[in-house]
Amino acid sequence: MMLLAGERLSIAFGGVHAVEDVSLAVAEGELVGLIGPNGAGKTTLLRLLTGILAPDSGRVLFEGRDITRMPIHRRAQLGFALTHQIVRPFRDMTLAENVMMAAAGGVTARPWRALAKVDARGARERAMALLARLGIDDAADKLARNVPLGYLKRMQAARALALEPRLLLLDEPLAGLNAAEATRFADLIVELNAGGITILLVEHNLGEVTRIARRLLVLHNGSLLAEGEPRAVMARQDVRDAYLGEEAHA
Amino acid sequence: MDYYLSVATFAALNVILAIGLNLISGFCGQVSLGHAAFYGLGAYAAALASVAGVPFPLAILGGVLVAGVFGIVVGFAALRVREDFLAIVTMGVGFLFLGAVRKQPWLGAEMGIAKIPSPLDKWGYAALAIGAAVALVLLSLHVRRSWMGRAFGAVAQDEDAARTIGIDVAGYKIAAFFIGTAAAGLAGGIYAHMTQLIIPDTFNFIQSITILAMVVIGGIGSTYGVVAGAILLTLMPELFRFINDYKLLVYGALLLLVMRFSPGGLAGMIQRAFGVRLA
Ligand SMILES: Nc1ncnc2c1ncn2[C@@H]1O[C@H](COP(=O)(O)OP(=O)(O)OP(=O)(O)O)[C@@H](O)[C@H]1O
Ligand SMILES: [Mg+2]
Numbered sequence: 001m002m003l004l005a006g007e008r009l010s011i012a013f014g015g016v017h018a019v020e021d022v023s024l025a026v027a028e029g030e031l032v033g034l035i036g037p038n039g040a041g042k043t044t045l046l047r048l049l050t051g052i053l054a055p056d057s058g059r060v061l062f063e064g065r066d067i068t069r070m071p072i073h074r075r076a077q078l079g080f081a082l083t084h085q086i087v088r089p090f091r092d093m094t095l096a097e098n099v100m101m102a103a104a105g106g107v108t109a110r111p112w113r114a115l116a117k118v119d120a121r122g123a124r125e126r127a128m129a130l131l132a133r134l135g136i137d138d139a140a141d142k143l144a145r146n147v148p149l150g151y152l153k154r155m156q157a158a159r160a161l162a163l164e165p166r167l168l169l170l171d172e173p174l175a176g177l178n179a180a181e182a183t184r185f186a187d188l189i190v191e192l193n194a195g196g197i198t199i200l201l202v203e204h205n206l207g208e209v210t211r212i213a214r215r216l217l218v219l220h221n222g223s224l225l226a227e228g229e230p231r232a233v234m235a236r237q238d239v240r241d242a243y244l245g246e247e248a249h250a
Numbered sequence: 251m252d253y254y255l256s257v258a259t260f261a262a263l264n265v266i267l268a269i270g271l272n273l274i275s276g277f278c279g280q281v282s283l284g285h286a287a288f289y290g291l292g293a294y295a296a297a298l299a300s301v302a303g304v305p306f307p308l309a310i311l312g313g314v315l316v317a318g319v320f321g322i323v324v325g326f327a328a329l330r331v332r333e334d335f336l337a338i339v340t341m342g343v344g345f346l347f348l349g350a351v352r353k354q355p356w357l358g359a360e361m362g363i364a365k366i367p368s369p370l371d372k373w374g375y376a377a378l379a380i381g382a383a384v385a386l387v388l389l390s391l392h393v394r395r396s397w398m399g400r401a402f403g404a405v406a407q408d409e410d411a412a413r414t415i416g417i418d419v420a421g422y423k424i425a426a427f428f429i430g431t432a433a434a435g436l437a438g439g440i441y442a443h444m445t446q447l448i449i450p451d452t453f454n455f456i457q458s459i460t461i462l463a464m465v466v467i468g469g470i471g472s473t474y475g476v477v478a479g480a481i482l483l484t485l486m487p488e489l490f491r492f493i494n495d496y497k498l499l500v501y502g503a504l505l506l507l508v509m510r511f512s513p514g515g516l517a518g519m520i521q522r523a524f525g526v527r528l529a
Contacts, residue, residue, distance in 0.1 A: 050414065052410065052413075052414070071413075071418075071420075072410075072413040072414060073412075073413045073414075073416050073417055073418050073419065076413070076414055076415055076416035077416045081414075081415075082414055084411070084414075088408055088410065088411035088414075089408075089411070090403065090404050090407040090408055090411065090412075091407060091408075092403070092407055093403065093404075093407070097400070100400075101400060101401070101404050101412075101415055101417070102415040102416070104397055104400075105415070105416045107397045108397050108400070108401045108416070108417055108418075109416065109418065110418070110421070111398055111401070111418070111421050111422050111425040112425070114396060114397035114398040114400075114401055115392075115393065115396050115397075115398040115425075116396070117396060117397050118392075118395050118396050118397070120397075120400075159415060160415075162415075163415060163416060
């Protein structure tokens with residue numbers, strides 16, 4: 001059975017059909033790349049899958065179960081995690097505290113239970129381990145508002161991992177990292193996937209996506225243009241045209 | 251002596267009101283410009299219960315629950331509206347409460363409720379109010395240290411990010427409104443029995459702004475700061491009588507000055523001067 005499936009998803013903003021009639025499926029254990037030129041609808045599609053946006057039509061299924069109307073926080077509790085393209089840290093918390101908030105999912109799920117619990121050592125330990133894994137534990141006790149973008153990008157990944165997700169949706173995690181950091185992060189994505197986390201990766205860094213993804217989806221003008229093995233997809237003329245069209249406009 | 255005792259009692263009631271509002275606005279980030287309505291709900295509910303012969307502790311409890319339940323209703327409204335609009339909604343709740351009370355004969359309309367039974371003496375009320383204020387301060391400090399306080403902080407800073415890491419934003423907002431408004435109801439019940447007479451005007455918009463001014467001047471989000479703000483703003487009109495006639499003007503101006511020059515209020519000034527962060 002598919003871990004995650006979108007069935008005929010559509011959403012329009014005013015006159016713009018940001019996502020139109022897109023169906024996709026991700027099997028447990030896959031590492032799928034989702035690419036497409038600027039404005040293709042990639043972020044919007046991720047938002048539909050995570051519930052930040054409700055589709056005008058279509059359904060979202062998790063393990064065959066319809067979760068289209070399920071609130072975001074419940075999906076997160078099911079094992080859905082995402083990172084935001086535009087970083088969304090809790091700015092007045094330290095990096096460690098940001099990750100701890102996600103690591104304490106069992107405690108914070110219910111307000112009254114959260115009120116009864118003060119101890120944060122367990123969450124702190126798990127947060128520090130994740131920050132170390134992403135190579136940013138040196139800034140663990142700095143406020144999120146005071147650290148550079150590359151740190152926040154990686155903190156978001158640590159925060160998503162702290163949810164112990166089964167499915168990780170990453171929206172341009174490599175943007176804002178330098179080449180060495182990007183390669184290191186891409187390797188980490190592969191490692192996480194090997195560890196059992198299913199991953200859907202939106203990325204503009206085509207070199208890295210084609211290197212690590214085993215399957216690519218190409219979105220163009222809100223619709224699915226191509227799908228398949230990365231090298232084969234990248235060789236297709238219509239995919240090249242879609243990207244070239246972007247450059248011609250730019 | 252009686253005078254000092256009554257000032258101390260009012261200071262304690264204001265601490266309860268300000269701590270409650272700080273939980274909603276300071277901890278959880280939800281603006282409320284109608285906190286006095288819950289003070290009034292608690293006062294009216296407890297007064298009616300007492301007049302009907304309900305024992306004092308149960309009447310007080312009734313006031314707490316009525317205010318808390320209405321707080322939950324407003325909490326649900328808070329889920330539906332954008333942040334800036336919530337200010338208008340809560341202000342509207344305040345006016346709605348006043349408008350409704352003024353027109354209801356069974357609530358005494360403009361005359362309010364008189365001859366509320368009073369089981370305690372002045373010392374008794376002072377002890378009760380101060381005891382309740384201390385309990386609320388301790389609760390507030392505990393909330394801040396607990397995971398509830400951390401989750402409130404996440405909701406206040408970025409709701410959407412909070413949702414995506416599994417935090418039940420709606421549940422936390424409603425919890426904040428419940429605790430904060432129930433506290434106001436407690437203050438209302440004590441006030442009603444102490445004065446034995448309540449009129450609608452006590453719970454008007456100026457009262458709401460006064461409570462907000464205590465929170466902001468003390469330092470929004472800081473329990474100790476808010477206690478200081480509440481005590482300061484209780485004493486000010488006692489020392490400078492004229493303030494009573496210009497409350498809205500004076501507190502409004504103070505609010506703007508603090509927000510412009512020291513958004514952290516008194517607690518923020520202390521942090522800058524001494525480098526200690528007040529809880
Ligand atoms: N909330 C919104 N309101 C109006 N239009 C929107 C909204 N979100 C996205 N759009 C529009 O929908 C289209 C798809 O946007 P989206 O952000 O999903 O693209 P993307 O593929 O993620 O692009 P990028 O690579 O630049 O991140 C764009 O035309 C965008 O302007
Ligand atoms: Mg995008």
